[in-house]
Amino acid sequence: AVLRVAAGGRSARARAMAATVAARAPEPTDARGLAQARMTIEGAAASRAADEEVLASAAEAMKAAQSAREEQHAAAAAVQTQVSHLSDLDAKWKEFQRKFDQLMELSIKNIAGCLGGPDGSSLRPAAMIDERCVAQVLRRASRVVVLTGAGVSAESGVPTFRGADGFWTVGSKNYQPQELATWEQYDKMPEELWRWYQYRWGICRNAKPNAGHKALVDLEALVPGGIDLVTQNVDGLHRIAGSTEDRLYEVHGRIDQMRCDERVEGACLHGVGLDDPANFDRARATVAMTPVPAKREEDEALHRCPTCGVRQRPKILWFDECYNEAFYRSKSALKAAEQCDALLVIGTQLTTGLPQRIVRAAREGAATIIRMDPLVDLKDPSSAGMLHVQGKSGEALPKIAAELRRLLSEPLLAPLAEVPSSRSPSSSVAISPDKARAPSQAVLRAQPKSRSGSKPAAPQRRSASSSAVGRGALRNAAKLALQPEAPLPRPGPSASRPSSSGSAGSAPPGPALAIGATPVGFFVYGTLRPDDDSGASWTAKFCEGLEAEAATLQGASMYVDGAYPAVNLEKTRCCVRGMLLRPPAAKTAQAKAALMSQKLEEADRIEGYADVYDRV
Numbered sequence: 001a002v003l004r005v006a007a008g009g010r011s012a013r014a015r016a017m018a019a020t021v022a023a024r025a026p027e028p029t030d031a032r033g034l035a036q037a038r039m040t041i042e043g044a045a046a047s048r049a050a051d052e053e054v055l056a057s058a059a060e061a062m063k064a065a066q067s068a069r070e071e072q073h074a075a076a077a078a079v080q081t082q083v084s085h086l087s088d089l090d091a092k093w094k095e096f097q098r099k100f101d102q103l104m105e106l107s108i109k110n111i112a113g114c115l116g117g118p119d120g121s122s123l124r125p126a127a128m129i130d131e132r133c134v135a136q137v138l139r140r141a142s143r144v145v146v147l148t149g150a151g152v153s154a155e156s157g158v159p160t161f162r163g164a165d166g167f168w169t170v171g172s173k174n175y176q177p178q179e180l181a182t183w184e185q186y187d188k189m190p191e192e193l194w195r196w197y198q199y200r201w202g203i204c205r206n207a208k209p210n211a212g213h214k215a216l217v218d219l220e221a222l223v224p225g226g227i228d229l230v231t232q233n234v235d236g237l238h239r240i241a242g243s244t245e246d247r248l249y250e251v252h253g254r255i256d257q258m259r260c261d262e263r264v265e266g267a268c269l270h271g272v273g274l275d276d277p278a279n280f281d282r283a284r285a286t287v288a289m290t291p292v293p294a295k296r297e298e299d300e301a302l303h304r305c306p307t308c309g310v311r312q313r314p315k316i317l318w319f320d321e322c323y324n325e326a327f328y329r330s331k332s333a334l335k336a337a338e339q340c341d342a343l344l345v346i347g348t349q350l351t352t353g354l355p356q357r358i359v360r361a362a363r364e365g366a367a368t369i370i371r372m373d374p375l376v377d378l379k380d381p382s383s384a385g386m387l388h389v390q391g392k393s394g395e396a397l398p399k400i401a402a403e404l405r406r407l408l409s410e411p412l413l414a415p416l417a418e419v420p421s422s423r424s425p426s427s428s429v430a431i432s433p434d435k436a437r438a439p440s441q442a443v444l445r446a447q448p449k450s451r452s453g454s455k456p457a458a459p460q461r462r463s464a465s466s467s468a469v470g471r472g473a474l475r476n477a478a479k480l481a482l483q484p485e486a487p488l489p490r491p492g493p494s495a496s497r498p499s500s501s502g503s504a505g506s507a508p509p510g511p512a513l514a515i516g517a518t519p520v521g522f523f524v525y526g527t528l529r530p531d532d533d534s535g536a537s538w539t540a541k542f543c544e545g546l547e548a549e550a551a552t553l554q555g556a557s558m559y560v561d562g563a564y565p566a567v568n569l570e571k572t573r574c575c576v577r578g579m580l581l582r583p584p585a586a587k588t589a590q591a592k593a594a595l596m597s598q599k600l601e602e603a604d605r606i607e608g609y610a611d612v613y614d615r616v
Contacts, residue, residue, distance in 0.1 A: 123385035135403035151347020209241035215397035414572035521582030
C-alpha cells in the first residue's frame with residue numbers, strides 16, 4: 001500500500017521515500033528469517049497467553065481455596081455449636097431415658113398389681129405357717145373371704161381343668177380344654193361342644209363334697225361375721241355342701257345351668273348390657289337347668305331357647321369372654337375382697353383375671369393373705385406377700401376349723417401367764433422343733449407353772465398396770481431373753497420339707513428355758529426383726545453379729561396400741577411369729593455373754609425400756 005501511495009505521490013519527496021523503502025525490501029532469505037521470527041513471536045505470545053491462563057486459573061483456585069477456607073471455618077463454628085447443643089441434648093436424652101425407665105418400671109408394677117401378681121420388693125417375703133396360725137387369724141378377723149379353685153374339687157374326683165387327662169377328641173384330633181372353652185369354638189361346632197359339656201356335667205353329678213367343702217361350711221358358722229366364698233369351680237359342690245348361696249360367688253358359672261346364647265343375633269339378650277342392674281332380672285330369667293346327660297353320647301341334642309329359638313349354651317364363662325354381674329356376680333365378689341381383712345386362697349394357681357384382681361384388692365386393703373396348696377415354693381416371686389400352709393384342703397381345713405373352735409372357747413382377752421420374779425422362777429419358756437414349719441424355724445412355748453406346794457395364781461385380766469413379759473415392745477420392737485436348761489435343738493433333716501400334716505393341737509413341750517437366768521438369745525418382732533422393711537434406722541445395727549432364724553412364740557398374743565405392738569405371755573393357744581436372734585455358735589461362752597449384754601443395752605436404748613418398765 002505504501003508503494004502504491006508512493007508511486008502515485010504528488011511530490012518528489014514522496015517519490016524519494018518510496019524509492020528508499022523499495023531499496024530496503026528484504027531478500028528471500030531475509031523473508032524466511034522473518035517468518036521464523038514471526039513464528040517465534042507467535043509461540044511466545046501463545047506461551048504467554050497460556051501462562052496468563054494458568055495464572056488466572058491459579059488466581060481462581062486461590063480465590064476458591066480462600067472461599068472454601070472461610071466456609072470451612074464457618075462450618076467448624078456451626079459444628080461446634082451443634083456439638084454444644086448435642087451435649088445438652090444428650091444430657092436431656094439420658095434424663096428422659098431415666099424418667100422413661102422409671103415410668104416403665106411403675107407401669108410394670110401396676111400391671112402386675114392389676115393381675116394380682118407381686119410388684120417386686122414392696123412385698124414381704126413368703127413365710128410358712130401352720131393351721132393353728134390360720135385359726136388365730138380367723139379368730140381376730142371381722143370380714144373373711146375364701147377363694148377356691150380346682151384343687152379343692154380335685155379331692156372329690158373332679159379332674160382339674162388343665163390336668164393331663166383333660167382332652168376331648170373330635171374326629172381324629174385331640175383338643176385341650178383351653179382350645180374348646182371359647183365362644184368362638186362353640187360357634188364353630190356347637191353340637192360337639194354341647195356333648196363335651198354334658199360329659200363334664202356327668203362327672204360333676206357323680207362327685208360328692210369332700211372334707212374341705214364341709215369344713216368351709218363349718219368355718220362359715222365359726223368365723224365372726226361369716227365368710228364370703230368366691231369359687232372358680234363350676235361343679236356346684238360348695239352349694240351342695242351347704243354354703244350360703246347369698247354369700248357364694250360362682251364367678252366362672254355353673255355347669256348344671258344353661259342360658260340363651262346372647263351373642264347370636266335374635267337372641268333374647270342380644271345387645272343387652274349385663275352389668276346394668278336394670279337388666280339383671282331379665283337376664284337371669286333366661287337361665288334354665290341343664291338336662292341330665294343322656295346315657296349315650298350320640299343321643300345328646302343341642303337345646304333351643306323356648307322364647308327366641310336361638311341355641312342354648314352352658315352358663316360358663318369362656319376364655320374369650322368378660323366377667324359380668326348378671327350371671328357371675330363378679331363385681332360383688334370383688335367388693336367383698338376390697339372390704340375383707342383376711343383372704344384364704346385355696347387350690348388355685350390364680351391364672352385368670354378376676355381371682356388375680358381379688359388378691360390385689362385384698363392386698364391393697366392390708367388384708368392378711370393366706371394361701372393353701374400341697375406344693376409350696378417360698379422362693380417363687382408369686383408367693384411373696386402371702387403366708388403359706390402346705391397341705392391338701394381336705395386335710396388342713398378341718399384342722400383349722402377344730403383349732404378355731406378351741407380358740408373361741410377362750411376369752412377374747414386370755415388371762416396372763418404367771419410371771420415370776422428373778423429370785424424364784426416359777427415359769428418357763430420351751431423351745432421345740434415344729435414339723436409344720438420351714439427349716440431353721442424354732443418354736444418357743446410359754447408354759448406357766450405354779451410354785452411347788454402353792455396354789456396356781458388366779459387368772460389376771462390384762463390392764464395398763466398389769467405386768468407382762470415382752471411389753472418392752474414400745475416403738476415397734478420387742479425381745480425376750482432366754483436361758484436353756486438343755487441344749488437348744490437345731491432343725492434336723494426331717495424338717496427339710498414343710499408339712500401341714502401335724503396335729504392342730506399343742507405340740508409336745510421342748511426343753512425348758514427358765515426366765516431370769518443368763519440370756520442366750522432374743523425373740524424379736526417389729527422393727528428389731530432383720531427382715532423388717534419399715535426403714536427403721538436401728539434395725540441393721542441391732543441385728544449385726546447375730547444369727548437369725550424364724551421362730552414362733554406359743555402361748556402369747558400381740559396387741560397394738562396405735563403404732564406400738566406389744567407381746568404378752570398368756571394362757572392361750574395363740575402364738576406370735578417373729579425371729580430368734582442369738583450369737584454365733586462358734587463364739588466362746590464369754591464372748592456370747594458379752595455380745596448379749598451389749599445387745600440388751602442397745603435394745604433398751606431403742607425402746608426406752610428402763611425409763612418405762614421394770615425388768616422382770
